[in-house]
Amino acid sequence: MTIRAEHEIHTRRRGRNLGIGLMLGGFVILVMALTYVKITNIDFSDLPGGAVQTEESM
Amino acid sequence: MTDTSTTQSGPYEAQLGDYFALLKPRVMQLVVFTALVGMLAAPTPVHPVVAFASILFVAIGAGASGALNMWWDADIDAVMRRTANRPIPSGRVQPGEALAIGVALSGLSVMMLGLAANLLAAGMLLFTILFYAVFYSMWLKRVTPQNIVIGGAAGAFPPVIGWIIATGSFSIEAWLMFALIFMWTPPHFWALALFMRNDYDDAKVPMLTVTHGRRSTRNHILVYTILLVLLAIGTGFTSIGGPIYLAAAVVLNALFLLGAFRIWKRDETDSETDNFAVERKFFRLSLWYLFLHFGAILAEATLRPYGFGGWS
Structure with missing residues (x-):
C-alpha cells in the first residue's frame, strides 16, 4: 500500500495552509503599517499632559 | 493495485475558495466600491494606509455578515436554484464552520475598524452586520414581503461608513x-x-x-x-x-x-x-x-x- 493518497491530501492542505499563512502575514504587515502611520501622524500636544510638556520645552 | 485512496472516499475538505465564497465576494465588491466612494467624496482627506485598512475591514465585515446569512439561510438556499450551489447547501462547508467564521470575522473587522479609523465607523459597521444578519436574515426575510425594502438598508450603509471613516461624523x-x-x-x-x-x-x-x-x-x-x-x-x-x-x-x-x-x-x-x-x-x-x-x-x-x- 502506497501513501500516495495521503500525500495528495497533504498537498491540498498545504495550499489551504499557505493561503491562511499569507493572509496572517499580510495582516501583521498591515497592523505594523497602521501603527507607523498613527504614531508618526499623532499630535502629542493633544495627549494628556502634552500641553505642559510643550510649555516646559519652550 | 493496493493503492487505497482515502481522498476519493473520505469527506470533502473545504478549500480556501470555499470559505471565500461564504463571504459573498460579489456583494463585497459593491460594498468596497460604495464605501470607497463615500470615503473619497467626504471633504476630509484620509491617509492612504488608513484608507486601505479601513475599506479592507469594512469588506471583511460585509463578508462576515454574508457568512452569517448563509449559515442561517442554508435551508432556503438548498431549495432555490440560484443558491443551491453555495458552500453550505452543496456540502463543501459545514454550518458550524460558517457560523464560526462569521462571528470571528465580525469581531475582528469591527475592532480593527475602530483602531484604524474611529469608533463611530466601527459602531456603524457593527450595526450594519447585525442589521443584515439578525434583523434582515433571521427575522424580516421570512415574515414580510417588505423584506427587500427594509433589508435593503443593510446594503445602503457602506457609503455612510466610508464617509464616517473620513469625517468621524454623519x-x-x-x-x-x-x-x-x-x-x-x-x-x-x-x-x-x-x-x-x-x-x-x-x-x-x-x-x-x-x-x-x-x-x-x-x-x-x-x-x-x-x-x-x-x-x-x-x-x-x-x-x-x-x-x-x-x-x-x-x-x-x-x-x-x-x-x-x-x-x-x-x-x-x-x-x-x-x-x-x-x-x-x-x-x-x-x-x-x-x-x-x-x-x-x-x-x-x-x-x-x-x-x-x-x-x-
Missing part, C-alpha cells in the same frame, strides 16, 4: 448616498424575483411576487423607480453632485424609467413569450445604474481639487 451627503442604494434595492430585487420565477415560491420566502402577485410587483417596480429617479436627479444639485453626475444621472434614469415602464406595461404572457427578456435587461441595467451613479460621484470628488468637480 452628514446629509452620506445619507443621500444611503438613500440612493436604499431606493434602488427594491426594483433591482423585484426584477430578479420576476424572472427567477419559482425559486422564492419553493423556498416559501414571502417575496412580493409570492404574497401580492406578479402584477402588484410590476406596479411596485414602477413606483419605486419613479421615486428613485427623483432622488437620483435631485442628488445632482447637492454638494456631492455636479455637471458630470447630473449628465450621467439624466441618461441613466431615463433608461431606468423606460425599463420600469416596459415591465409595468407587460403581463405574464408577454414575459413568458420572450423568457423575461425585458425583466432580465432591467436587472442588468440596474447593476450598471448603481455603479455609474457612484462612479460619477467619485469623478466629481476626484476632480474637485483641480477646480472641475462639483458646482463651484
Whole structure:
C-alpha cells in the first residue's frame, strides 16, 4: 500500500495552509503599517499632559 | 493495485475558495466600491494606509455578515436554484464552520475598524452586520414581503461608513448616498424575483411576487423607480453632485424609467413569450445604474481639487 493518497491530501492542505499563512502575514504587515502611520501622524500636544510638556520645552 | 485512496472516499475538505465564497465576494465588491466612494467624496482627506485598512475591514465585515446569512439561510438556499450551489447547501462547508467564521470575522473587522479609523465607523459597521444578519436574515426575510425594502438598508450603509471613516461624523451627503442604494434595492430585487420565477415560491420566502402577485410587483417596480429617479436627479444639485453626475444621472434614469415602464406595461404572457427578456435587461441595467451613479460621484470628488468637480 502506497501513501500516495495521503500525500495528495497533504498537498491540498498545504495550499489551504499557505493561503491562511499569507493572509496572517499580510495582516501583521498591515497592523505594523497602521501603527507607523498613527504614531508618526499623532499630535502629542493633544495627549494628556502634552500641553505642559510643550510649555516646559519652550 | 493496493493503492487505497482515502481522498476519493473520505469527506470533502473545504478549500480556501470555499470559505471565500461564504463571504459573498460579489456583494463585497459593491460594498468596497460604495464605501470607497463615500470615503473619497467626504471633504476630509484620509491617509492612504488608513484608507486601505479601513475599506479592507469594512469588506471583511460585509463578508462576515454574508457568512452569517448563509449559515442561517442554508435551508432556503438548498431549495432555490440560484443558491443551491453555495458552500453550505452543496456540502463543501459545514454550518458550524460558517457560523464560526462569521462571528470571528465580525469581531475582528469591527475592532480593527475602530483602531484604524474611529469608533463611530466601527459602531456603524457593527450595526450594519447585525442589521443584515439578525434583523434582515433571521427575522424580516421570512415574515414580510417588505423584506427587500427594509433589508435593503443593510446594503445602503457602506457609503455612510466610508464617509464616517473620513469625517468621524454623519452628514446629509452620506445619507443621500444611503438613500440612493436604499431606493434602488427594491426594483433591482423585484426584477430578479420576476424572472427567477419559482425559486422564492419553493423556498416559501414571502417575496412580493409570492404574497401580492406578479402584477402588484410590476406596479411596485414602477413606483419605486419613479421615486428613485427623483432622488437620483435631485442628488445632482447637492454638494456631492455636479455637471458630470447630473449628465450621467439624466441618461441613466431615463433608461431606468423606460425599463420600469416596459415591465409595468407587460403581463405574464408577454414575459413568458420572450423568457423575461425585458425583466432580465432591467436587472442588468440596474447593476450598471448603481455603479455609474457612484462612479460619477467619485469623478466629481476626484476632480474637485483641480477646480472641475462639483458646482463651484
